[in-house]
Amino acid sequence: MNFEELSPELAVQTDTKIVLFVIDGLGGLPRNGRTELETAAVPNLDRLAARSSCGLTDPVLMGVTPGSGPAHLALFGYDPLRHRLGRGILEALGSDVKVREGDLVARGNFATLKDGLIADRRAGRIPTSECERICAKVNAARPGISDAEITLFAGKEHRFVARFRAPGLSDALTDADPQKDGKPRVPASALDEASEKAASVVNAFLDEILGILKDEPAANAALLRGFSVQPTIPTMADLFKLRPAAIANYPMYKGLARLIGMHVYKIGPEPADLFAALEAHWKDHDFFYIHFKKTDAAGEDGDFEAKVRAIEEADRFLPRIEALKPDVLVVTADHSTPALMRGHSFHPNPFLLAAPTALPDDVAAFSERACAKGILGRFPSLRAMPLILGHAGKLKKYGA
Amino acid sequence: MNFEELSPELAVQTDTKIVLFVIDGLGGLPRNGRTELETAAVPNLDRLAARSSCGLTDPVLMGVTPGSGPAHLALFGYDPLRHRLGRGILEALGSDVKVREGDLVARGNFATLKDGLIADRRAGRIPTSECERICAKVNAARPGISDAEITLFAGKEHRFVARFRAPGLSDALTDADPQKDGKPRVPASALDEASEKAASVVNAFLDEILGILKDEPAANAALLRGFSVQPTIPTMADLFKLRPAAIANYPMYKGLARLIGMHVYKIGPEPADLFAALEAHWKDHDFFYIHFKKTDAAGEDGDFEAKVRAIEEADRFLPRIEALKPDVLVVTADHSTPALMRGHSFHPNPFLLAAPTALPDDVAAFSERACAKGILGRFPSLRAMPLILGHAGKLKKYGA
Numbered sequence: 094m095n096f097e098e099l100s101p102e103l104a105v106q107t108d109t110k111i112v113l114f115v116i117d118g119l120g121g122l123p124r125n126g127r128t129e130l131e132t133a134a135v136p137n138l139d140r141l142a143a144r145s146s147c148g149l150t151d152p153v154l155m156g157v158t159p160g161s162g163p164a165h166l167a168l169f170g171y172d173p174l175r176h177r178l179g180r181g182i183l184e185a186l187g188s189d190v191k192v193r194e195g196d197l198v199a200r201g202n203f204a205t206l207k208d209g210l211i212a213d214r215r216a217g218r219i220p221t222s223e224c225e226r227i228c229a230k231v232n233a234a235r236p237g238i239s240d241a242e243i244t245l246f247a248g249k250e251h252r253f254v255a256r257f258r259a260p261g262l263s264d265a266l267t268d269a270d271p272q273k274d275g276k277p278r279v280p281a282s283a284l285d286e287a288s289e290k291a292a293s294v295v296n297a298f299l300d301e302i303l304g305i306l307k308d309e310p311a312a313n314a315a316l317l318r319g320f321s322v323q324p325t326i327p328t329m330a331d332l333f334k335l336r337p338a339a340i341a342n343y344p345m346y347k348g349l350a351r352l353i354g355m356h357v358y359k360i361g362p363e364p365a366d367l368f369a370a371l372e373a374h375w376k377d378h379d380f381f382y383i384h385f386k387k388t389d390a391a392g393e394d395g396d397f398e399a400k401v402r403a404i405e406e407a408d409r410f411l412p413r414i415e416a417l418k419p420d421v422l423v424v425t426a427d428h429s430t431p432a433l434m435r436g437h438s439f440h441p442n443p444f445l446l447a448a449p450t451a452l453p454d455d456v457a458a459f460s461e462r463a464c465a466k467g468i469l470g471r472f473p474s475l476r477a478m479p480l481i482l483g484h485a486g487k488l489k490k491y492g493a
Numbered sequence: 494m495n496f497e498e499l500s501p502e503l504a505v506q507t508d509t510k511i512v513l514f515v516i517d518g519l520g521g522l523p524r525n526g527r528t529e530l531e532t533a534a535v536p537n538l539d540r541l542a543a544r545s546s547c548g549l550t551d552p553v554l555m556g557v558t559p560g561s562g563p564a565h566l567a568l569f570g571y572d573p574l575r576h577r578l579g580r581g582i583l584e585a586l587g588s589d590v591k592v593r594e595g596d597l598v599a600r601g602n603f604a605t606l607k608d609g610l611i612a613d614r615r616a617g618r619i620p621t622s623e624c625e626r627i628c629a630k631v632n633a634a635r636p637g638i639s640d641a642e643i644t645l646f647a648g649k650e651h652r653f654v655a656r657f658r659a660p661g662l663s664d665a666l667t668d669a670d671p672q673k674d675g676k677p678r679v680p681a682s683a684l685d686e687a688s689e690k691a692a693s694v695v696n697a698f699l700d701e702i703l704g705i706l707k708d709e710p711a712a713n714a715a716l717l718r719g720f721s722v723q724p725t726i727p728t729m730a731d732l733f734k735l736r737p738a739a740i741a742n743y744p745m746y747k748g749l750a751r752l753i754g755m756h757v758y759k760i761g762p763e764p765a766d767l768f769a770a771l772e773a774h775w776k777d778h779d780f781f782y783i784h785f786k787k788t789d790a791a792g793e794d795g796d797f798e799a800k801v802r803a804i805e806e807a808d809r810f811l812p813r814i815e816a817l818k819p820d821v822l823v824v825t826a827d828h829s830t831p832a833l834m835r836g837h838s839f840h841p842n843p844f845l846l847a848a849p850t851a852l853p854d855d856v857a858a859f860s861e862r863a864c865a866k867g868i869l870g871r872f873p874s875l876r877a878m879p880l881i882l883g884h885a886g887k888l889k890k891y892g893a
Contacts, residue, residue, distance in 0.1 A: 094574040096554055103557065452522055452840060454862055468549070468841075468862060470871035476555050483556030483839040490837060491553050492560035492573065493580030493719060 095172060096479050097332060099491070104334040109420035109485040111335075111380045112371075115168065116407050117161075118389030118430025120440045120461050124397055129388075129432060130443065131460045132397075133404040137411035138424065138459035142445050147456040148469025149441035150477060152428050158439040164427035165349050169382075170332065170478030178349070179264055179321020185254045186351050187344025190246045192323050197262040197291055200319045201245065201253040202270070203227060203312035206278070206303070214274055215251045216312040227312050228253055234305045238297040255317055257295065263288040268318035269299055281320065291320070328354025329380070333482060338377065340370045341384035350382060364406060368413045375417055383414075392430030400432050421448040421485045423477070424459070441471060448484040495572060496879045497732060499891070504734040509820035509885040511735075511780045512771075515568065516807050517561075518789030518830025520840045520861050524797055529788075529832060530843065531860045532797075533804040537811035538824065538859035542845050547856040548869025549841035550877060552828050558839045564827035565749050569782075570732065570878030578749070579664060579721020585654045586751050587744025590646045592723050597662040597691055600719045601645065601653040602670070603627060603712035606703070611671055611678060615651045616712040627712050628653055634705045638697040655717055657695065663688040668718035669699055681720065691720070728754025729780070733882060738777065740770050741784035750782060764806060768813045775817055783814075792830030800832050821848040821885045823877070824859070841871060848884040 121129040152159040152167050153174065162183055163173030185198040192198060203224065205213040219227075228245040236243045241259035248254065265284035271277065280299070283292040299315060306313045329337045331354070339350030342360040351357045358374060360366050367383055374381075385407050391400035414422060429440035443464040445456075454468035465471070469480070482488050521529040552564040553573050562583055563573030585598040592598060603624065605613040619627075628645040636643050641659035648654060665684035671677065680699070683692040699715060706713045729737045731754070739750030742760040751757045758774060760766050767783055774781075785807050791800035814822060829840035843864040845856075854868035865871070869880070882888045 096557075099554075099557075099574065450522070450834070450838075452528070452861060454865060466866070468865040468871075469555070470549070470865070472555065472871070479554050479556035480839075481556065483558065488557060488839070490558045490560050492563035492577065493583065 103488045106334045111421045112419040114383045114424045116385045118392040119426035120429030122431035122433045129400040133401045135408040137408045142459040143457045145445040145447040146451040147464045147467025148444045149471045150474040152474045167474035180319035182321040183345045183348045187348030197257040199317040201255045202316045203251045204314045206314035218250045241294045262291040264320045264322045266320040270316040270318045335380040337380035346384045389430045395435040397432040450484045503888045506734045511821045512819040514783045514824045516785045518792040519826035520829030522831035522833045529800040533801045535808040542859040543857045545845040545847040546851040547864045547867025548844045549871045550874040552874045567874035580719035582721040583745045583748045587748030597657040599717040601655045602716045603651045604714045606714035618650045641694045662691040664720045664722045666720040670716040670718045735780040737780035746784045789830045795835040797832040850884045
């Protein structure tokens with residue numbers, strides 16, 4: 094029996110408030126002997142660590158680099174090896190695309206096809222307004238293969254979400270995207286028998302769209318990747334009796350939060366907007382997920398200094414959270430994004446939990462190596478939610 | 494495959510002797526910066542820690558507060574999420590009530606019913622002799638609904654154990670106890686179809702007893718809670734090839750020990766009686782579970798100083814265990830009971846294992862935070878038993 098099965102029996106609704114502050118991609122690797130977090134001046138995090146229980150978390154398994162989906166799911170108490178989410182469904186949910194059970198969605202790019210090769214996978218990064226015009230054009234042409242209703246939703250620049258609505262669509266499909274410029278188009282391949290209908294619908298659509306877009310100078314083809322159907326997943330209210338809110342300003346994180354029943358606020362684009370929203374909605378929820386993106390973006394760019402600055406910026410916002418006096422405050426990350434690796438990594442996440450019920454250890458700095466000596470030890474991210482709920486007094490005693 | 498499945502294949506009987514000294518509710522939270530254990534002077538435990546492998550254990554899952562049943566089961570090597578014991582069965586076993594497979598038991602209180610409300614859930618704490626008289630009166634009246642044979646067993650003051658003997662009784666029942674004074678009686682409700690017969694037998698009995706007790710001034714009604722049937726559970730001899738003894742003086746711990754096949758000695762009420770019994774029966778067993786209760790009781794009372802004194806008392810008995818030269822000596826707790834929380838908590842347990850085969854770490858004090866730095870790390874209590882058996886040379890090599 095895992096906690097997902099146990100928690101509906103143990104969880105109780107209380108007035109205590111929890112803040113889970115996720116500094117995306119926080120963990121790193123040393124340059125000149127110090128990681129990004131060890132280089133950054135983070136007086137507030139250090140002070141908080143000194144009164145917290147600290148540890149390190151592994152998002153999925155030691156050594157396994159997670160995508161943002163599984164990394165966040167684990168942190169929210171959902172086994173990432175049990176609940177598998179396609180990137181497409183996250184993108185769709187985060188873009189306010191209405192998805193219902195059975196819909197197949199995918200992330201799309203408009204691309205330039207020339208002499209049988211994909212000359213530019215991003216169609217020269219057409220403006221967003223162009224993308225909107227072209228999506229409308231495709232939708233007006235009512236592409237529909239067999240019984241499928243197909244709709245495109247414009248994103249930024251060359252990006253869109255494609256939704257295929259028909260009975261019997263499964264998502265075990267390879268990407269219909271050569272991933273590199275200068276290669277021919279590739280069809281989606283079914284990885285199991287149940288997905289064969291989906292593959293034929295998708296591939297017929299990708300052929301049909303060539304006709305619809307034949308007069309476009311740049312965006313004359315489409316690529317699709319991350320096929321996924323809406324999964325069945327319990328909400329955080331079902332599992333943990335929480336009234337959770339997501340304070341995030343990037344689509345994917347909002348999409349994931351919505352999928353598990355968080356109330357997702359519309360937030361401005363600046364980091365400060367996150368904390369204004371937290372303050373504005375403090376009375377309305379008992380669980381707040383705050384997502385700070387800049388650290389991960391700097392890590393992905395391989396920009397060590399920018400990541401240090403982003404960490405320092407996150408640190409400066411900490412007193413605004415503390416001023417609200419949450420009963421449990423957790424600061425951690427979904428996954429590591431070392432600037433030296435220019436991408437997500439498998440390294441563990443620093444984790445601190447501050448609460449009147451927490452036993453402070455002697456970790457007096459917030460960093461990868463300091464947290465390794467914390468009282469919580471090294472544990473799977475999946476174990477964070479019971480720990481948080483327990484410290485918040487939201488779990489009944491197990492057994493007599 | 495878990496260790497419960499593996500151990501019958503690996504365990505071997507040997508002459509080595511194991512002592513598991515459980516200081517109930519040992520872990521705590523700081524007052525003025527120090528926990529109860531950090532405040533207590535425990536020279537013997539500190540000395541032992543210095544030559545031990547140390548760590549911290551989580552009884553069920555990080556963040557989950559366990560009852561005494563699951564916390565002990567885990568320590569004895571039984572997965573507490575797999576073996577679920579009702580409080581009633583533990584109470585019955587610990588009270589020497591004979592229970593056989595299929596019996597349904599519950600903990601009972603005599604109560605005072607007045608004007609249709611439970612005026613006193615404890616019937617004015619009637620003397621134990623009164624309780625014995627009233628139980629005999631009820632049993633003499635031979636209450637028996639349909640084919641059920643119902644017997645009450647007197648406990649201390651207003652407390653008793655009720656045993657329902659009939660075919661087809663299941664234990665998915667809510668408590669027939671309003672939990673608070675001034676409320677009306679509540680019937681037991683069946684939580685599944687299989688328990689409907691049990692609900693009707695129990696509720697008919699609770700009505701019938703009102704007639705039997707109508708002339709009693711205080712104890713004129715009964716409340717029942719913790720319904721449970723005798724579970725099927727392997728013994729420690731089956732699993733680990735041990736000849737185990739329980740040295741405990743509280744009913745529940747004795748009951749649990751008996752359930753998993755320990756020999757349960759009758760022990761006097763004083764802590765010193767535990768160690769006299771250990772010495773007296775040293776030749777007869779290869780595994781001794783010693784249960785020290787005072788620490789938990791002080792924690793439950795919220796009495797920090799009393800808990801400190803109880804810990805110091807436990808420490809003073811340690812040389813008597815050491816004098817017997819056990820091959821493996823483990824000192825730990827079932828769960829934490831911080832005086833500041835006045836109850837069980839989810840915090841981890843300090844754990845030390847002293848043995849000629851143990852690798853001492855540099856933990857030189859026995860406390861929550863010192864053990865956090867031990868070589869055993871932080872691990873589930875369920876993992877303690879294989880660790881103990883291994884250090885005692887009671888496990889064969891796994892595989893070739």
